[in-house]
Amino acid sequence: ARYGITPRVHFKYQPRYLTVGNADSVRVCMDYYDINEHALIAQGDNIFFFNMQDIINYHMNKGALMTIVLKPVENVEGFGVAKLKGDNRIEYFVEKPKKEEAPSNLANTGIYVISPEIRKIFQSDDINKFISMGKMDFGKDIIPYLINKGYPVYGYMTNDIWFDIGTPDRYLDAMLVLLRTLDEDYLNAKRINKDVRLFVQGTSLDSIKRIKIIERMYNEGKIKVEGSVLIGRHGQIGEGLYVEDSAIDNFSIIGKNIRVVKSSLMDRVLIGDNVAIENSIIGRHVEIKSSESKPVRIINSIIGDDVIIEEGSEIVNSKIYPHKIINTFSRIYDSVIT
Structure with missing residues (x-):
């Protein structure tokens, strides 16, 4: 009923049989x-x-x-x-x-x-x-x-x-094309300004309040946007954010002086201050502990769900599997951490 589909769609699931393809x-x-x-x-x-x-x-x-x-x-x-x-x-x-x-x-x-x-x-x-x-x-x-x-x-x-979004590279490619082409109705979001493709989702009273905060921050120059950007529901955005052709999902908390370029941050991520993320996917519930004196840098990498990244770390051209803890000042290049 929410999407106006008629007749109504009924979902049924595969029974619990062992299958081979x-x-x-x-x-x-x-x-x-x-x-x-x-x-x-x-x-x-x-x-x-x-x-x-x-x-x-x-x-x-x-x-x-x-x-x-x-x-x-x-x-x-x-x-x-x-x-x-x-x-x-x-x-x-x-x-x-x-x-x-x-x-x-x-x-x-x-x-x-x-x-x-x-x-x-x-x-x-x-x-x-x-x-x-x-x-x-x-x-x-x-x-x-x-x-x-x-x-x-x-x-x-x-x-x-x-x-086909079956690989991380294809997922990001699809995200970029859709962000650049879909309008606010398809994105189910409000466009903050007619001159910039900054979209923020949410219809609840709390979401509307947060949308107004983000809109004010953009108008005051505390958020800089290039390309097309989507921010999910109930997001908390810190000052000094530079974001370009990226998606930040629901319930995410973004610290101060963050740089996000051509990346996907999935829901409920907690990003400390002074983090740089480029061409990467950050999984759900990831926590990045970063500060001005010990910044974190993530480039061309995939971070699995529930990963904790300690301060001062640098991750480049790498994949981190879910539930891992990356120690302070780690240097991870061209690696897969399982």
Whole structure:
């Protein structure tokens, strides 16, 4: 009801069965809930703006068993790639090829429409063998199998907004594009000033009060903004913040004289004074203990949830797994801390 979706959407979850791939999860759900109609499949690490009805209509008009939404990309590495025939039927599909071995630049978005007839295929001896071998991934196993067996698998090409955010770099790329293009309605936020893309979220009385504080600080020059910036609900922002093309999530506390550039700070982070963060992702509930005399610097790095970073530390080109404590004056370069 909150988003005005009609008819109302009901969410059901996969039963607690052991599965051996994303296609196996679809098989289990279709059997468990006795789904005997066309199904739309979307991978959880996707962000997209598609007209889904157009894709479903295309699938049904083609008489396809499976339709894969494809998008041209510059770099195919890390994606499944399809080669099409003249009628857009998929002739060949390879999962994550080397650039020089890719049959095209059409990347699998991980968004599919499947017909109910696939349930019979899921019950076949061939698929039971795949299950026994633990090979039930759509890209690696099922899509090539269906194509090789001659089933009608089609590609639906799009140039609409789509991001695979399955890696930190892609997550930040998607964040930057969305921050730079979406308006305040999509961001569910208030734009502070018509001349700057500074958006702040929140509709409660406390949020409105904090929005007014941030607006006043910006107008008084105590916050400097470049590019597009989103601040979440109930944020507490210190003076001297310089923020550029970044997102600061809900309930975050940001100290004085902070520099945040092309980074994502997730919810409930506690950032001390004089921290510099660039091209990085800071996970939820991270605490960075920094001061004017012992500042912290984080560059091109990923900090997992619930990490504590002590004063004077420097982290560059590194990944810190969740729940770690980084000692005072640590120097971490090109490392993975597990």
